[in-house]
Amino acid sequence: MKNIVVARYIDALYFKKNEKLDFSQFKTHIAIGELVDNNNIIFCFTKKNKKPNTGLLLTQESIVFKKNKKNKLYNFNYLSKIGVNVGIYWNDIVYFVNGKIPEMCTKAYTEGKLFSVTSNAIIIKDPKTILLKKKVINHPADEKQSYCVIPKSFVTDIQFYDK
Amino acid sequence: MINKYKKGDLVSLTYEITPKKDVMQAIGIVYKISDSQIVICHNFSGVHPIDTTKIYLKNILKSEYIVPNEIKNLDDLKRVEN
Numbered sequence: 001m002k003n004i005v006v007a008r009y010i011d012a013l014y015f016k017k018n019e020k021l022d023f024s025q026f027k028t029h030i031a032i033g034e035l036v037d038n039n040n041i042i043f044c045f046t047k048k049n050k051k052p053n054t055g056l057l058l059t060q061e062s063i064v065f066k067k068n069k070k071n072k073l074y075n076f077n078y079l080s081k082i083g084v085n086v087g088i089y090w091n092d093i094v095y096f097v098n099g100k101i102p103e104m105c106t107k108a109y110t111e112g113k114l115f116s117v118t119s120n121a122i123i124i125k126d127p128k129t130i131l132l133k134k135k136v137i138n139h140p141a142d143e144k145q146s147y148c149v150i151p152k153s154f155v156t157d158i159q160f161y162d163k
Numbered sequence: 164m165i166n167k168y169k170k171g172d173l174v175s176l177t178y179e180i181t182p183k184k185d186v187m188q189a190i191g192i193v194y195k196i197s198d199s200q201i202v203i204c205h206n207f208s209g210v211h212p213i214d215t216t217k218i219y220l221k222n223i224l225k226s227e228y229i230v231p232n233e234i235k236n237l238d239d240l241k242r243v244e245n
Contacts (some may be wrong), residue, residue: 003181004175004190004231005239032191032231033204045205046216047188054214056206065236081223107230111239 003035007043008064011093013149014071014127014140021147027122028064031056042101052101057094059105061153073155078117085161087111089156092131092139107132108139110148122155124148167199167226168176168201176203177225178218190229 010026033043036052044052092106099142112127127148129139172193179186192205194212196205200219204212234240 004229005234007234028207029206029208033205034190035240041240045190045214050186050188053187060237063234088228157196163210 004033005035005043005056006030006032007041007087009058009062009093010064010151011062012090012143013147013153014145015147015149017146019146020116021123022117023121023123024118028152034122036101040102044139048099051099053099054097055095055101057096057102057105059091059154061091061151062093067121071153071155073158074152076122076158078114078122081114081160082116084114085111085148086114086124087159087161088124089157090149090150091156094156105131110150112148115147120152122150122152124150149160168196170216171195173229173231174203175227175229176201176218178222179224180222186224190219190227191216 008028008030011029013023015021031043033045033055036042036044041058041063042055042063044055046053065146085150090108090110094102094109096102108129108131110127110129112124112125114122115125116123125147127145129148131139170193174186174193175190176190177186177188191205193201193204194215194221196201200217203216203218205216207213232239
């Protein structure tokens with residue numbers, strides 16, 4: 001029972017087509033589980049025959065610490081790029097089920113128009129997000145989105161495509 | 164059995180699922196409880212549950228109250244035993 005932990009974390013947000021963009025701050029999520037890997041920060045919520053069955057892989061950047069490290073993209077001057085087509089590479093957290101524990105976070109790529117930037121978020125209009133796995137997968141798989149809100153701390157690289 | 168748990172308790176429940184006889188364990192907060200089943204919530208967004216597990220009370224084999232450690236910084240992760 002020594003490995004039972006609580007973590008506060010944030011996650012990217014998606015707004016469906018025709019859904020109003022209602023965003024001011026990321027809501028803090030709270031997860032409770034057994035920490036099964038402290039390098040990849042893997043929480044297990046349920047176990048099946050003593051093996052992790054469902055859970056969550058968090059990145060260090062997704063956990064809300066008192067002082068989060070800020071990457072160089074935090075202080076980039078985005079204002080001059082509003083309305084520009086962008087491609088954002090970022091690391092997404094992963095929910096797992098049926099004992100399929102992920103080895104690492106999911107590398108994601110979101111393309112769309114830079115709509116707005118807040119102190120800790122980048123908002124993309126008409127986004128298309130793919131997960132960069134062995135096989136490229138649309139994310140979310142089934143619905144078109146109007147906006148995607150990505151925490152700045154999740155971002156690993158940005159490409160600007162035109163002005 | 165119902166009185167044993169109350170909403171908001173932090174618990175680890177070991178239970179069996181029939182007919183396969185698999186032994187399961189669920190960790191989280193008691194979110195709902197009725198005459199026959201209990202709902203454990205593993206993570207929340209604000210007060211809204213994200214992931215939950217329903218368990219029939221009759222299937223519970225063992226229950227423990229837990230006191231989780233909060234991860235407040237990276238050193239807390241290193242301190243957690245593997």
